Amino acid sequence: MKKDIYIFSNGDLKRKDNTLYFEGEGKKKFIPVEQTDNIWIFGEVNVNKHFLDFAAQKEICIHFFNYYGYYTGTFYPREHLNSGYVLLKQAEHYLDPQKRIIIAREIVKTSINNILVVLRYYNSRDIDLTDYIETIVKYLEDTNSCDNVEQLMAYEGNSRDLYYSAFSKILKNPEFSFTIRTRRPPKDKINALISFGNAVLYTVVLGEIYNTFLDPRIGFVHTTNNRRFSLNLDIADIFKPIIVDRVIFTLINKKIITEKDFINELGSIILKDNAKKAFIQELNTKLESVIHHPKLNCDISYKRLIRLELYKLQKHFTEGVAYEGFIAKW
Numbered sequence: 001m002k003k004d005i006y007i008f009s010n011g012d013l014k015r016k017d018n019t020l021y022f023e024g025e026g027k028k029k030f031i032p033v034e035q036t037d038n039i040w041i042f043g044e045v046n047v048n049k050h051f052l053d054f055a056a057q058k059e060i061c062i063h064f065f066n067y068y069g070y071y072t073g074t075f076y077p078r079e080h081l082n083s084g085y086v087l088l089k090q091a092e093h094y095l096d097p098q099k100r101i102i103i104a105r106e107i108v109k110t111s112i113n114n115i116l117v118v119l120r121y122y123n124s125r126d127i128d129l130t131d132y133i134e135t136i137v138k139y140l141e142d143t144n145s146c147d148n149v150e151q152l153m154a155y156e157g158n159s160r161d162l163y164y165s166a167f168s169k170i171l172k173n174p175e176f177s178f179t180i181r182t183r184r185p186p187k188d189k190i191n192a193l194i195s196f197g198n199a200v201l202y203t204v205v206l207g208e209i210y211n212t213f214l215d216p217r218i219g220f221v222h223t224t225n226n227r228r229f230s231l232n233l234d235i236a237d238i239f240k241p242i243i244v245d246r247v248i249f250t251l252i253n254k255k256i257i258t259e260k261d262f263i264n265e266l267g268s269i270i271l272k273d274n275a276k277k278a279f280i281q282e283l284n285t286k287l288e289s290v291i292h293h294p295k296l297n298c299d300i301s302y303k304r305l306i307r308l309e310l311y312k313l314q315k316h317f318t319e320g321v322a323y324e325g326f327i328a329k330w
């Protein structure tokens with residue numbers, strides 16, 4: 001199985017003969033190119049064309065994040081899985097409003113259902129979240145009557161905002177209380193964790209799209225416009241509650257990350273490097289953990305579930321098999 005490489009140090013990333021290596025802070029580390037899927041760069045790292053040509057040849061995506069933990073872009077190699085037919089069918093389902101709303105509704109409903117899975121889990125553990133659940137269930141029911149994507153996004157946004165407001169009860173830690181979702185910049189610690197986790201998940205999904213025939217530029221909930229990618233945003237919304245948010249709860253409740261792991265810089269709350277590393281480590285543990293898939297009757301990792309979600313979309317476009325989003329049991 002191929003693995004992802006994460007670089008937090010400053011230095012140079014180079015090609016060395018038929019492999020890659022990172023040189024920084026007086027150390028050299030070789031990277032097994034045939035076993036590498038993605039490279040994530042969080043430090044100040046220099047690369048050159050020689051390196052990028054080799055990475056493209058080996059079909060390695062390289063994701064860049066800036067000092068503040070914001071995603072800045074991806075070196076996305078030339079697609080190695082191409083299908084004009086799949087591209088045309090994907091575009092057809094975007095351009096036809098009736099076909100688009102079917103997919104968009106299923107994505108939004110699946111996302112809201114996974115939010116409810118998390119809330120019901122904690123509600124069953126003596127945390128009273130009944131009011132949150134009942135309101136979000138109403139939003140979920142209302143999506144059935146939506147006839148345009150803007151309405152769907154409004155219900156999804158309202159559900160997610162209410163869900164985030166329940167974090168303070170779930171975490172029971174005044175240092176990580178939640179008031180309102182703020183993004184650029186995040187105004188408190190919990191927003192900093194949410195933003196960082198979501199940004200990482202967007203790129204995880206992007207890396208999985210690269211291994212399908214789908215085009216990441218054509219989404220269905222998020223409008224295809226001047227942004228470079230949108231399909232990864234759609235699919236990430238499904239998995240945020242059951243991957244990113246669970247990681248956040250684990251990190252805080254087990255005190256792996258504490259209030260000391262943040263700094264306030266010009267009104268923006270930033271995770272320290274050690275906190276980013278801890279987050280990535282826990283996220284990888286979650287992505288590599290397996291569950292039993294009832295329909296497939298086999299054990300499967302969360303990362304593989306993301307790939308399967310994309311395959312289901314592809315079959316919807318090309319074979320007319322109705323897309324059904326993945327709803328977790330827990």
